[in-house]
Amino acid sequence: MVVLDRSVAATEALVVPPRKRRAGVRVHFTQFKWLYLLLVPGIIYFALFRYGPMGGAIIAFKDYVPFLGIADSPWVGFAHFEDFFASPDFPRLLANTLILALLSLVIAFPLTIVVALLLNELRLNILKRSVQTLIYIPHFLSWTVVASLTYLLFALDAGPLFHAINGLLGTDINFLTDPAWFRPIIVLQDIWKNTGWGTIIFLAALASVDQEQYEAAIIDGAGRFQRVWHITLPSIMPTVVVMLVLQMGQVLNTGFEQIYLMTNSLNRQVADVFDTYVYFMGITQGSYSYSTAVGLFKAVVGVILIFGANWLARRFNQTGIF
Amino acid sequence: MAREKYRFNTPAGRVFDVFNVALLVALGLLAMLPFIYVTAGSFATESELATRSFFLWPETFSLRAYESILTSPAFLRAMITTIAVTAVGTVVQLLLTASMAYPLSKGNLPGRRLMLSLIVFTMVFSGGMIPTFLMVKDLGLLNTYWALILPAAINPFSLIIIKNFFQQLPAELEESAKIDGANELQTLWSVILPLSKPVLATFALFYAVGIWNDFMSPLLYLNDNSMWTLQMFLRQVTVATDLSIIEADPSQLPPAQGVKFAVIVVATLPILLFYPFLQKHFAKGMLIGSVKG
Numbered sequence: 001m002v003v004l005d006r007s008v009a010a011t012e013a014l015v016v017p018p019r020k021r022r023a024g025v026r027v028h029f030t031q032f033k034w035l036y037l038l039l040v041p042g043i044i045y046f047a048l049f050r051y052g053p054m055g056g057a058i059i060a061f062k063d064y065v066p067f068l069g070i071a072d073s074p075w076v077g078f079a080h081f082e083d084f085f086a087s088p089d090f091p092r093l094l095a096n097t098l099i100l101a102l103l104s105l106v107i108a109f110p111l112t113i114v115v116a117l118l119l120n121e122l123r124l125n126i127l128k129r130s131v132q133t134l135i136y137i138p139h140f141l142s143w144t145v146v147a148s149l150t151y152l153l154f155a156l157d158a159g160p161l162f163h164a165i166n167g168l169l170g171t172d173i174n175f176l177t178d179p180a181w182f183r184p185i186i187v188l189q190d191i192w193k194n195t196g197w198g199t200i201i202f203l204a205a206l207a208s209v210d211q212e213q214y215e216a217a218i219i220d221g222a223g224r225f226q227r228v229w230h231i232t233l234p235s236i237m238p239t240v241v242v243m244l245v246l247q248m249g250q251v252l253n254t255g256f257e258q259i260y261l262m263t264n265s266l267n268r269q270v271a272d273v274f275d276t277y278v279y280f281m282g283i284t285q286g287s288y289s290y291s292t293a294v295g296l297f298k299a300v301v302g303v304i305l306i307f308g309a310n311w312l313a314r315r316f317n318q319t320g321i322f
Numbered sequence: 323m324a325r326e327k328y329r330f331n332t333p334a335g336r337v338f339d340v341f342n343v344a345l346l347v348a349l350g351l352l353a354m355l356p357f358i359y360v361t362a363g364s365f366a367t368e369s370e371l372a373t374r375s376f377f378l379w380p381e382t383f384s385l386r387a388y389e390s391i392l393t394s395p396a397f398l399r400a401m402i403t404t405i406a407v408t409a410v411g412t413v414v415q416l417l418l419t420a421s422m423a424y425p426l427s428k429g430n431l432p433g434r435r436l437m438l439s440l441i442v443f444t445m446v447f448s449g450g451m452i453p454t455f456l457m458v459k460d461l462g463l464l465n466t467y468w469a470l471i472l473p474a475a476i477n478p479f480s481l482i483i484i485k486n487f488f489q490q491l492p493a494e495l496e497e498s499a500k501i502d503g504a505n506e507l508q509t510l511w512s513v514i515l516p517l518s519k520p521v522l523a524t525f526a527l528f529y530a531v532g533i534w535n536d537f538m539s540p541l542l543y544l545n546d547n548s549m550w551t552l553q554m555f556l557r558q559v560t561v562a563t564d565l566s567i568i569e570a571d572p573s574q575l576p577p578a579q580g581v582k583f584a585v586i587v588v589a590t591l592p593i594l595l596f597y598p599f600l601q602k603h604f605a606k607g608m609l610i611g612s613v614k615g
Contacts, residue, residue: 034505038421131347144553224334
């Protein structure tokens with residue numbers, strides 16, 4: 001504490017008279033001791049489980065051998081990254097991840113807005129609330145439950161959707177293992193689980209639309225559709241753009257649980273994404289260093305995407321070009 | 323009053339209204355349909371499940387599926403484990419979050435700004451799955467239930483919202499406690515926390531749902547299947563179709579199909595029972611987050 005006091009005093013000697021400042025620091029520590037005490041468990045938590053693993057990620061540049069420990073395992077530089085980028089897995093994972101993200105952006109995202117707009121046009125409040133209550137429910141179910149429901153609905157020779165879709169197409173497809181059906185099923189699960197819940201943010205934006213604009217439009221003789229097109233949609237556009245940009249920042253974050261639960265030996269080729277690949281390589285096969293390198297690559301690109309997206313979102317929000 | 327946008331409806335607008343109501347009601351039912359099907363299936367006999375591909379009401383009621391899972395020691399163990407881990411975990415996580423949020427809500431605390439930026443940074447960057455796994459392993463938490471609670475103990479997002487809530491509480495309350503001779507620890511416990519009950523309830527639900535639904539942590543950290551939680555058990559039965567996990571009495575084999583349906587229903591039931599609270603609190607939480615986050 002004395003050392004700390006001296007250095008603080010030394011650096012700020014020009015601004016604050018040293019004696020006064022030193023007394024101030026000491027008073028601080030006694031004055032805030034209970035608050036610091038309350039902080040201790042939280043600081044330990046962040047040190048161990050948030051910053052600890054960030055330090056542990058150093059094994060991406062080493063050949064981690066468990067019995068040697070992190071510190072004594074030999075350095076290998078960027079070898080694991082080079083291996084990963086040179087392997088055929090890299091383009092495959094990137095494509096799988098980006099295609100899923102794109103499908104979600106093109107299908108699930110607009111659908112959420114459409115449902116919010118339709119809900120907003122419901123006149124009966126009680127009906128609106130009932131529909132909301134029902135479509136929010138799937139959001140709270142675990143991915144395990146969603147995957148279980150999917151396995152029952154598409155079960156080979158038994159599931160209702162197995163019969164319905166195969167009957168419709170005149171085929172005999174096992175949807176759960178057919179690589180061509182992996183992405184449609186993932187998107188379907190996504191829509192079922194999250195569309196309803198996703199409407200909340202747009203409904204909030206819709207509720208804040210200035211009602212006087214509608215009155216003015218009515219006087220001008222605008223019909224329902226014209227009002228939605230010329231007033232409602234432009235009013236929620238800033239929210240739409242911000243949500244879109246923020247979602248683009250999450251492009252690499254295909255949920256681990258959802259993908260893992262739907263992955264099997266027959267659809268691995270299209271199912272593998274960064275998160276599940278890290279699990280299979282790291283936990284299942286024990287290639288700790290290699291899988292950490294893959295995870296670190298994803299995390300770094302993720303940070304760049306998030307900051308880029310936030311910067312974009314702020315620009316759109318402030319200038320309000322729409 | 324705020325109904326202006328509906329006035330001056332054209333005939334086309336009226337047709338749209340009818341269509342819209344029908345569509346949204348259908349959407350609402352569609353959201354529930356898989357669950358109704360599974361509930362109906364859980365009460366059906368094996369032969370009905372084998373012959374009818376889709377129904378919302380069983381022809382003959384059977385409780386066999388529920389009998390076999392509710393008499394399965396493995397299932398009951400998973401159920402009790404999950405309830406206990408969720409209960410203890412929620413309390414631990416909420417206490418850790420609230421006790422860290424309180425000092426951070428004090429504008430004059432030295433080092434506060436630095437700590438907040440370090441916390442926010444963890445929202446966008448993490449060491450990843452494997453280094454976290456190795457940390458849990460090195461701490462000796464592998465194959466303990468603490469591994470399901472501690473690594474996610476403080477959600478930075480929840481922490482910041484709770485901190486913001488503490489910040490806007492009137493300062494006079496704390497000052498009067500201080501005059502009565504209470505230190506910050508006592509003030510937090512007897513003045514701040516009781517005032518924050520609604521907010522704490524919201525985040526208790528956040529944490530509880532998170533632990534109950536968690537599949538990744540038990541997958542990563544629990545190797546011993548006698549320790550498995552409900553979500554792991556559920557996956558083993560439905561996705562991996564491994565009925566041996568039920569450890570049924572060999573003389574009375576469980577109904578293979580019905581059991582899958584029943585396990586899903588039982589795993590979902592607690593969420594549905596709490597749903598009215600969840601809907602109310604989560605919607606609010608999500609909007610707070612979107613405004614302030």
